[in-house]
Amino acid sequence: MPRKRNAHRSPDTPTLADVARLAGVSEITASRVVRAQGPIADATRTRVLAAIAELGYIPNRAAGSLASAESTLMSVLLPSLSNIVFPDVLRGIHTALRETPFQPVIGVTDYDPLIEERILVSFLAWQPAAVILAGLHHTPTARRHLEHGRFRVAELMDIDGDPVDIAVGMSHRQAGYETGRHLVQRGYRRFGYAGHNVVTDDRASARYEGLCTSLREAGLSLIAEHRHQGASSTKAGRDSLQILLVAEPSLDVVVFPNDDMAMGGIFHCMHAGISVRERLGIFGFNGLDIGQAMPMPLSTILSKRFLIGKTAAEKLLESRERPQEKTIINTGFEIIEGATA
Amino acid sequence: MPRKRNAHRSPDTPTLADVARLAGVSEITASRVVRAQGPIADATRTRVLAAIAELGYIPNRAAGSLASAESTLMSVLLPSLSNIVFPDVLRGIHTALRETPFQPVIGVTDYDPLIEERILVSFLAWQPAAVILAGLHHTPTARRHLEHGRFRVAELMDIDGDPVDIAVGMSHRQAGYETGRHLVQRGYRRFGYAGHNVVTDDRASARYEGLCTSLREAGLSLIAEHRHQGASSTKAGRDSLQILLVAEPSLDVVVFPNDDMAMGGIFHCMHAGISVRERLGIFGFNGLDIGQAMPMPLSTILSKRFLIGKTAAEKLLESRERPQEKTIINTGFEIIEGATA
């Protein structure tokens, strides 16, 4: 027995058929007007648009996606929203999508590849036009889905590796390496590192390794380090520096995995009466605004988070099809000399 | 002429029909297993799940949404992603949705009700299960859509007004009022205000008005104010305070619309050798971690952003249907005395 039309939805929700009827055209013609696709006579377009306005027609994207086997959704999988880094990336993505029909769907992985895989699969159920994720390291299953899917893929932040399709970011290994070189050149010799325990933060690990490499090349090494148990935060940086200096008071510079923790380090120095830079250098990563607004601007590396997000989304929209060639875009980084190291 | 089945999609993408065939059941039974809905014999469920695993079946949500006239998407419309406030809300939403089938789709309105309306309409095309927005102020068209839609609605941050369905937040007017009372009680008399020009930031305006009201009741008033032209930032706070103090050096306390700007104010004081609290009180809003990690913790009001997001998403999931009664949840706020005012 046939189900009554519109039985389980608002009876007054107009469909494309209603628009077409009112405009005196076929459904497919109305559809072409809505999608601005194919040749349409100006008079027809005007009539259809008038009908759309009169009825308050809103296209049903589920039906459109089903019929065309592609959606205007873009899946975005980020490790975290707890500090401003990934919201900055998201902001860049949004900016690039602003005047397009595409909409981002957000997932948060907590730096866990298994959670990433689970969310990825649930996102694929929407047949997204593209998938954006952080980093180049995924589970084998996730990687398989990414490689075989009919959508574009962008892997953000890091470019030290082999991307599925597009990678946009910077070399974190090199950033760590340049941090070491810069600080050695400025005369620092007794290095400390105050990190956090997110072992799966591949980028922080890569910077750490780059730092160690450059120190080694200079005949130096980290003479003390401390890993805060728990998430990165300003408080964590403050506490970590205190612990580090108790263990090894002779340090003349401490490198932090990010600006948040480095700011905490500076706050500890202010509190303990330690003269920053003269007595102890402090170096961060990210180049957050707040660090640069301090009376003594934080010495750090500027990562271009907004640019990474924006560039990635723009690149993804350039072509529907995945090209043969993989694309790697290096957005680079800049050492901000600052006043703290 | 019939289109070839699977003609325009990957021929190897398994559908529910493939799963059903392999499991030896009907499509609808397989569907019930996927959705964990309706009575299914254990043996049948096991067979279907095995078939799903073997084929690597991923449900097509577009088809599901079309057939059921409802989706598992939740539309989230936020004014901005530029400071940590709205990412914190988003984090709360994500936390509440973590173990549910629902996924957030994000839009950014730049505090512009017209942009909000446009994005809302495009989101409604997905027949979302719920819509989350900031504030109670929307365009008439947007309000109409929200009232007539077949989805739940949560309006976040503010509760001073009449919500469509659910409001979760705090009274910003009262927060501003309490700020004034608190500072007067601590002996401050010569008040300055260093704001920003986002006139459409209704919450900041409400706090400002509450502040003015409490000062008036104490026989006082703002004796100087400055509005930074442009977005709020630490740098803006720093510059604004400088300008304010040049215009009116006799101020003994300055209220900022948020912690970011208040931090900038403190940085200006540090730079200019102004003794914070003794010579000039500084008061913010939000209670960000970084302000509390400073040697001199920022005096401010803690807004419960994560809680707001989490509570809203949880409430929305409690019932599919919009109840008769509107719900207003006051998550409250706390004055953090700090050391700066």
Place this chain on the structure above:
DNA sequence: AAGAATTATGACAGCGCTACCATAAAAGGC
């Protein structure tokens, strides 16, 4: 002016899934 190329429109099936019934099988009541 006749044919070729271009532009504009339409008919119709089908995308993959679920709502709506119907029916069959098992369990419970007396």
Place this chain on the structure above:
DNA sequence: GCCTTTTATGGTAGCGCTGTCATAATTCTT
């Protein structure tokens, strides 16, 4: 044991849109 209730499964149409082809209307060639 017969009837009622509950549990388990299936047939089928249709959700609203767009891809595919076909055709009609217009413009361009030569």
